[in-house]
Amino acid sequence: MSDGTTDPKTVDAPKADDPRDQAKAADNVDKDGRMLSADGTPLKRSLARALRVQKMRALMLIAPLLIFVLVTFIAPIVDMLFRSVENQIVSNTLPRTVASLSDWDASQDGAPGEEVFENFYYDLFIAAEAKEHTRLGSRLNYEQTGLSSLFRGSGRSVDDVGEEQIDALEDLNEAWEDEAFWYELMTGGENSAPTAEPLDIQRGMLERLTGDNFSGDVGFLPGSAITRVLPRTVNQYAAFALFTVFADEDVVAEEEPWEAVKVALIQELQAGADLSEYDGPGAEELRAAQEMLADQPQIAFKDAFIEMDEDWGENANWRTIQTYSPELTEGYFLNAIDMQKGIDGAEPRPENQQIYIMLFQRTLFMSLVICGSCILLGYPVAYLLSNLPMRTANLLMILVLLPFWTSLLVRTSAWKVMLQQQGVINDVLVWLGLVDDFGRLVMINNQFGTIVAMTHILLPFMILPMYSVMSTIPPSYVRAARSLGATQWTAFWRVYFPQSVPGIGAGSILVFILAIGYYITPEIVGGTTGTFISNRIAYHISSSLNWGLAAALGTILLAAVLILYWAYDRIVGIDNVKLG
Amino acid sequence: MTESQNSDAFVAFERVQKSYDGETLVVKDLNLSMPKGEFLTMLGPSGSGKTTCLMMLAGFETATHGKILLNGVSINNIPPHKRGIGMVFQNYALFPHMTVAENLSFPLEVRKLGKSEREEKVRRALDMVQMGDFGNRRPAQLSGGQQQRVALARALVFEPELVLMDEPLGALDKQLREHMQFEITNLAHQLGITTVYVTHDQTEALTMSDRVAVFDDGRIQQIAAPDVLYESPENSFVAQFIGENNTLEGTIKEIKGDLAVVELDDGELIDAKPVNVSQPGERTTISIRPERVEVDVKKLGDKAHTLKAEVAEFIYMGDVFRTRLKVAGKDDFIIKTRNSADQRRLQPGEQIEIGWLPEDCRALDAV
Numbered sequence: 015m016s017d018g019t020t021d022p023k024t025v026d027a028p029k030a031d032d033p034r035d036q037a038k039a040a041d042n043v044d045k046d047g048r049m050l051s052a053d054g055t056p057l058k059r060s061l062a063r064a065l066r067v068q069k070m071r072a073l074m075l076i077a078p079l080l081i082f083v084l085v086t087f088i089a090p091i092v093d094m095l096f097r098s099v100e101n102q103i104v105s106n107t108l109p110r111t112v113a114s115l116s117d118w119d120a121s122q123d124g125a126p127g128e129e130v131f132e133n134f135y136y137d138l139f140i141a142a143e144a145k146e147h148t149r150l151g152s153r154l155n156y157e158q159t160g161l162s163s164l165f166r167g168s169g170r171s172v173d174d175v176g177e178e179q180i181d182a183l184e185d186l187n188e189a190w191e192d193e194a195f196w197y198e199l200m201t202g203g204e205n206s207a208p209t210a211e212p213l214d215i216q217r218g219m220l221e222r223l224t225g226d227n228f229s230g231d232v233g234f235l236p237g238s239a240i241t242r243v244l245p246r247t248v249n250q251y252a253a254f255a256l257f258t259v260f261a262d263e264d265v266v267a268e269e270e271p272w273e274a275v276k277v278a279l280i281q282e283l284q285a286g287a288d289l290s291e292y293d294g295p296g297a298e299e300l301r302a303a304q305e306m307l308a309d310q311p312q313i314a315f316k317d318a319f320i321e322m323d324e325d326w327g328e329n330a331n332w333r334t335i336q337t338y339s340p341e342l343t344e345g346y347f348l349n350a351i352d353m354q355k356g357i358d359g360a361e362p363r364p365e366n367q368q369i370y371i372m373l374f375q376r377t378l379f380m381s382l383v384i385c386g387s388c389i390l391l392g393y394p395v396a397y398l399l400s401n402l403p404m405r406t407a408n409l410l411m412i413l414v415l416l417p418f419w420t421s422l423l424v425r426t427s428a429w430k431v432m433l434q435q436q437g438v439i440n441d442v443l444v445w446l447g448l449v450d451d452f453g454r455l456v457m458i459n460n461q462f463g464t465i466v467a468m469t470h471i472l473l474p475f476m477i478l479p480m481y482s483v484m485s486t487i488p489p490s491y492v493r494a495a496r497s498l499g500a501t502q503w504t505a506f507w508r509v510y511f512p513q514s515v516p517g518i519g520a521g522s523i524l525v526f527i528l529a530i531g532y533y534i535t536p537e538i539v540g541g542t543t544g545t546f547i548s549n550r551i552a553y554h555i556s557s558s559l560n561w562g563l564a565a566a567l568g569t570i571l572l573a574a575v576l577i578l579y580w581a582y583d584r585i586v587g588i589d590n591v592k593l594g
Numbered sequence: 595m596t597e598s599q600n601s602d603a604f605v606a607f608e609r610v611q612k613s614y615d616g617e618t619l620v621v622k623d624l625n626l627s628m629p630k631g632e633f634l635t636m637l638g639p640s641g642s643g644k645t646t647c648l649m650m651l652a653g654f655e656t657a658t659h660g661k662i663l664l665n666g667v668s669i670n671n672i673p674p675h676k677r678g679i680g681m682v683f684q685n686y687a688l689f690p691h692m693t694v695a696e697n698l699s700f701p702l703e704v705r706k707l708g709k710s711e712r713e714e715k716v717r718r719a720l721d722m723v724q725m726g727d728f729g730n731r732r733p734a735q736l737s738g739g740q741q742q743r744v745a746l747a748r749a750l751v752f753e754p755e756l757v758l759m760d761e762p763l764g765a766l767d768k769q770l771r772e773h774m775q776f777e778i779t780n781l782a783h784q785l786g787i788t789t790v791y792v793t794h795d796q797t798e799a800l801t802m803s804d805r806v807a808v809f810d811d812g813r814i815q816q817i818a819a820p821d822v823l824y825e826s827p828e829n830s831f832v833a834q835f836i837g838e839n840n841t842l843e844g845t846i847k848e849i850k851g852d853l854a855v856v857e858l859d860d861g862e863l864i865d866a867k868p869v870n871v872s873q874p875g876e877r878t879t880i881s882i883r884p885e886r887v888e889v890d891v892k893k894l895g896d897k898a899h900t901l902k903a904e905v906a907e908f909i910y911m912g913d914v915f916r917t918r919l920k921v922a923g924k925d926d927f928i929i930k931t932r933n934s935a936d937q938r939r940l941q942p943g944e945q946i947e948i949g950w951l952p953e954d955c956r957a958l959d960a961v
Binding site for chain 2: 493
């Protein structure tokens with residue numbers, strides 16, 4: 015325990031030999047009018063210090079739970095919410111394409127120009143090697159159907175681009191098929207000044223693409239001379255080297271470089287790379303190749319892709335890639351409210367694709383109905399319970415809580431048995447002659463079934479807070495009202511009911527918020543017309559794997575609950591809610 | 595002193611019995627009649643049946659047997675809201691969701707009075723209890739005493755002829771309670787309303803009431819004006835319950851008119867006034883008020899009876915001295931002497947002589 019007087023900071027305030035200060039100290043007020051404690055420290059600081067130990071102890075007590083909740087609950091939720099706007103996959107998989115697409119005017123007909131396709135070739139090549147192109151295809155398929163298979167198919171045939179020129183190169187000199195020659199050419203021989211820059215660039219790109227770690231010894235360093243002359247080829251080779259070492263776990267010098275490296279070389283030689291000052295290894299072969307390639311046609315990337323699949327010529331596909339290239343997107347949210355990103359911003363989806371607004375409305379409406387029927391059914395029960403002697407009330411309370419002892423799944427399935435067309439209720443109705451055998455009522459796999467089952471399941475959550483509020487209302491209020499001349503109904507309605515409203519409020523909030531996110535019961539008894547938004551969220555999480563959309567729907571649901579909660583606080587006042 | 599069936603009684607209980615469980619009677623054969631304008635207090639320990647009587651009168655409990663008459667009409671089957679009886683509850687029972695004015699307006703609204711009339715009456719009632727400025731407050735914003743006034747005003751605002759009060763001052767502190775006792779009695783007499791007041795505080799009962807009915811064991815033990823009740827208790831319970839009281843046990847030797855000779859348990863013979871003892875040989879409890887015991891026996895004259903006593907304890911209480919004595923084999927005999935200039939302070943262990951007049955010494959039933 016720290017003693018206030020031992021703290022040097024605390025004693026400096028009043029100086030004993032200054033009579034003015036002494037007088038002030040006696041008044042226990044300093045010159046700013048703050049209260050001082052006996053040793054001259056401001057009273058507030060003394061109090062804070064005295065309370066600090068207490069606060070620390072309290073914090074220590076809740077620390078385990080706090081950490082647990084933060085790690086296992088808050089953090090995943092934040093991550094999930096972030097997924098609703100996160101869209102790094104496009105720019106990570108196709109970094110160069112995205113950069114060159116930004117200048118493309120999507121309102122023009124047809125596909126973008128040769129440059130975009132050229133960048134797309136290099137992006138897709140490495141993505142296909144890392145098998146990341148299918149993930150991107152699935153992601154973009156949420157926005158434009160057909161893109162998934164387009165990417166998958168193109169990933170297989172991207173190796174064929176520039177085949178003709180590569181063959182010509184290899185026919186010219188077999189060295190171009192020789193891994194040792196390539197390695198020598200790229201390292202720049204024994205006395206070259208190596209540069210790590212291309213490696214670093216490619217390492218960053220690969221790490222973003224795959225999410226794996228590519229740092230460590232590659233066993234390859236590009237020569238600076240060759241890097242100056244053929245930068246793109248060196249970069250492609252660096253990517254190849256990194257991938258070979260870390261993904262395939264092979265030695266760079268023993269592997270023949272992949273087609274993209276050769277395509278880059280061909281492109282650069284055809285574009286007139288200046289070899290005049292280059293005298294490193296392979297200088298001869300390079301000059302011969304440049305001479306030969308001058309007669310060869312340029313590699314036409316756009317034509318090659320359109321030949322691969324004519325969908326690459328479609329404006330819509332490229333527009334989708336362009337629209338979804340930013341790292342953050344509002345696309346999931348637009349999707350969640352039945353909109354999509356068009357050329358001029360957000361636009362409604364085609365009517366046959368609209369579903370979420372309707373589902374949100376249905377969820378809200380049915381939650382309200384469930385909440386309302388819980389109030390109607392629960393209020394009399396709570397009233398009865400709170401007016402019975404303690405013993406009887408406790409006994410009946412066990413009956414109210416009885417459903418909690420049964421599994422939720424069992425209770426829901428029981429309703430299925432009760433409500434189905436060959437079920438108990440229909441059988442009884444037919445037996446009583448109230449409906450005939452062919453007119454059996456449809457009470458399950460629709461909204462009615464969901465409302466009945468969920469009202470039953472959520473009823474205790476309504477009764478408990480209502481009961482706890484009602485049991486605090488003394489009977490003398492109603493008696494007073496009666497003695498003042500009110501009939502039983504007036505006494506109830508004007509005196510008892512207003513005081514029980516906080517219980518209704520607490521129960522309603524509880525039931526409504528539970529209902530709005532309910533999943534299992536609507537899933538089992540809801541059929542197609544009785545499902546909630548949560549069922550759709552679950553579908554996107556586990557079946558369609560569109561987590562971004564699921565996260566956006568979840569975020570909207572969370573926001574809706576918070577807004578309702580806020581509105582409730584404004585109208586009813588959260589202080590008026592009593593849970594016990 | 596006994597209750598005769600008075601035809602002009604405003605409130606009357608006729609042979610009323612009440613049982614909650616069908617096995618025991620909470621109220622046993624209650625007979626009571628009140629004239630109009632009387633302030634009657636029902637006093638008794640908890641569980642004595644006084645609150646049950648009040649609830650039967652208000653209509654919240656039904657009598658198991660007997661009749662309750664209001665203005666000569668049986669109200670047994672009239673629901674509470676039609677009885678027109680004002681009531682003040684123990685915890686005031688002010689409606690927390692209404693303002694003070696709304697609380698007061700409530701009984702007028704259910705009687706379907708017009709708005710202007712209601713406002714006028716509410717204003718008058720609030721002024722009556724000096725709460726005119728508090729009409730827009732909620733009960734929770736008022737102090738205990740203010741709530742008490744509002745509760746009183748609400749019980750009076752619809753001008754009932756009978757007002758019931760169920761320990762209305764129980765939650766207030768001593769000073770406020772004394773002040774409110776005064777205000778309530780004043781108001782009741784001013785308005786000429788008949789009041790039935792329930793309390794377990796005997797001071798309250800004595801200071802406020804025209805008559806006090808002492809309840810015990812489901813029966814009225816004695817019903818009388820406060821001074822009669824204090825000075826002439828009719829049985830041991832009333833003597834014990836009202837005020838401080840010294841008791842000595844003994845046996846009746848003989849009764850001669852209004853003087854009985856009692857042999858105390860230690861053999862001493864004393865004179866006492868027989869109250870509810872009838873024949874020699876009967877066990878009896880002698881009751882003497884502490885302030886009627888004299889230390890200076892010469893003051894009392896020849897008729898006085900004197901007894902030897904030893905001082906056990908001397909307690910200084912400011913205005914009075916309270917001295918505990920050992921008398922006739924008992925050591926809980928209390929005397930009270932005024933703190934006057936000539937009064938001596940007795941020392942523990944001192945042997946003294948005490949005495950009293952025979953008429954202050956009442957021979958009651960043995961407990």
